[in-house]
Amino acid sequence: MERRIVTQLMTCMDESHRPVKPDDNAKGTTLPTDKKNTEAESDDEPGYVLVIGATDRPDAIDPALRRPGRFDREYALGIPDENARMQILSVLTHNLRVEGAFDLMKIATSTPGFVGADLTSLTNKAGNLVMKRIMDARKVELSRESVDGEDAEEWWRKPLSPEEKEKLSINMADFEEAAKLVQPSSRREGFSVIPNVKWEDVGGLDPLRHEFERYIIRRIKNPKDYMGFGVDLETGFLLYGPPGCGKTLIAKAVANEAGANFIHIKGPEVLNKYVDQSELNIWTIFNRARTCSPCIVFFDEMDSLTTERGKEGNEPVERIVTQLLTELDGGEERKGVYVIGATNRPNVMDKALLRPGRLGRLLYVPLPTPDQRVLILKALARKKPIDSSVDLVSIGRDNTCKRFSGADLSSLMNEAAMLALEDTLATIDTGWCDTSSTIKELHFKRALKKISPSVSNEQIKYYKDFRNDFRAA
Incomplete structure (x- = not known):
């Protein structure tokens, strides 16, 4: 039935270009006197039929209709800017x-x-x-x-x-x-809720905050100023460093401060066992981001998608890397689309991704310094009943917390809270209830004996060597 309709439509559209003769108009119809005179005066003028079609699936239309002489012109009505x-x-x-x-x-x-x-x-x-x-x-x-x-x-x-x-x-x-x-x-599909994470929740890392404010946040909030000076800054960033240092937290804080749309991609969820489906997933992500720009696309654990090409048995990931390279620096413009990747293994990523124009800004997220550990502890303590006698400054600067990452400090805070809760429950069991129970200095000292740093000296040396090698290159 659909083929017959398409055939009839093509026939009618082809015939609509023929000049309409007065005799054809007069068949079976009696025109008023004034109209007869008008037809007589314009015998050589053809009649026209204007056909306008509308669809949200142009690829589903028969190609025979999408040629000059039928639907001559096509206008794409995209998302309004x-x-x-x-x-x-x-x-x-x-x-x-x-x-x-x-x-x-x-x-x-x-x-x-x-x-x-x-x-x-x-x-x-x-x-x-x-x-x-x-x-x-x-x-x-x-x-x-x-x-x-x-x-x-x-x-x-x-x-x-x-x-x-x-x-x-x-x-x-x-x-x-x-x-x-x-x-x-x-x-309504594919976008993540804008995270409720602010810079105050990150704690420290002011140099990284300055970089993102300069390259993303101000650019989204004041686009005319950047366009006026013709500034074309990097739109791709890679956060690398030891695990637990707050790479994901930084990306969420950037999305919150910028107020832009946010797509959070966990690396392995893009992979698909069917041929070409993984590449289609990458294309779909960037197509949605372009549609709703300004948008921040965050790839978590990016090393799982971008391992180096040329290795045996790595063919599915190679196709994903090729598609990513095309999207990051291909024919499709990605104005207003900012890409942030996070990884703990930058050495396994394909080097073609780490050049200007793609993920051109490599930002090292180090272990927190003593002062930054204090800021992180204060950020974590905002939602916990910390006793006024607790000195978070001395705890953060203590040598016991050396090599502690942000995740380790969060574990320390939770362990201290758990110890305080257990003491409170023990007092309830004995029949005496203290409603003003808080986390005291004693609980932090006990928690420090249980928590050890998750990052070794060898890992710290590895990241420093990678950073130095990349700068030298």
Whole structure:
């Protein structure tokens, strides 16, 4: 049936280019006198049929229709950029009652990946929030008046009073709240929730923070300034260093500070046993990121995907590396797409990835210094009942904590909390309950005897040698 329809459509579209003669028009039809005169005056002018098609699956259309003479021109209506979103919002808010300072550009900036239908839903949601605010105020007022009976059950059915109609206007806060509630259609698959991790949670690592603020965060927040100076900075970063030093935490903090879309890829989940499926997964990730730019793509444990090519039995991973090289520095532009990789084994990665234009910025994440250990302990202590007598500065600078990574310090804090909890439960069992139980200095000293550093001196030397070799190269 579909083939017959396509054949008929092609025939009709080919015939639509023939000039329409007056005799053909007159068959079976009687034209008014004025129309007859018009046809007589324009015998040589052909008639035209304009055909417009719309689809969201152009590759599914028969190729015979996608040639000159049939569908001559194709226009791709992609995801609107920031300026286009602002124009769409100006149309949608044209007839709305708004109050206060209303910044459409700020709304457009905070809605990456939104299409026209999503922005319409955003506007409707903002209106719903206004109605909810009015209904909540009405409900509170009725509860104060203690209305009983039928009026108490039907309070929401009553029409709006003139005072309530005066309050029926949308402000900037309503749109900002609605933007958090509306999920755009292009982000409903593959995107991760923006992590709730801030720089204060990382503790230390100020040089890395400065690098990412310079290359990603400011660039996303102030794109016009960078474009004005023609600055073309690196968009690929590789974080390497001993395990447990906070590489994943840094990437999450960058995504949170930038406010960009975030795709978190665990290396092994891209691999697929079917031929070409792994490459398709890589292409899909970058295609989604381009669609909803600005976007940060974070590859965790990247060494599992990018081992060096040319080794026997490594053919499936080689195809993934080739696809990654194409996406990172190929024909497809990736403006607004920032790639961050994290690995503990940079030596096994293919060297073609570690050049400028791809993962050009190699950032070493070292073990924390004594001062950084103090900052990490203070960041971890914010959510725990630490006794006021505990001196975290002395604990962080103690030689016992030498070679402790961020993960080791987190384990130390959790072990101290567990020891404090056990002491509290023991007092409850004896019949005496202390509701003001806290983590004391004694618990940290006991925990230090149980926790040992997870990074050896040989590992530290290996990372330092790699860093020096890379700089020398």
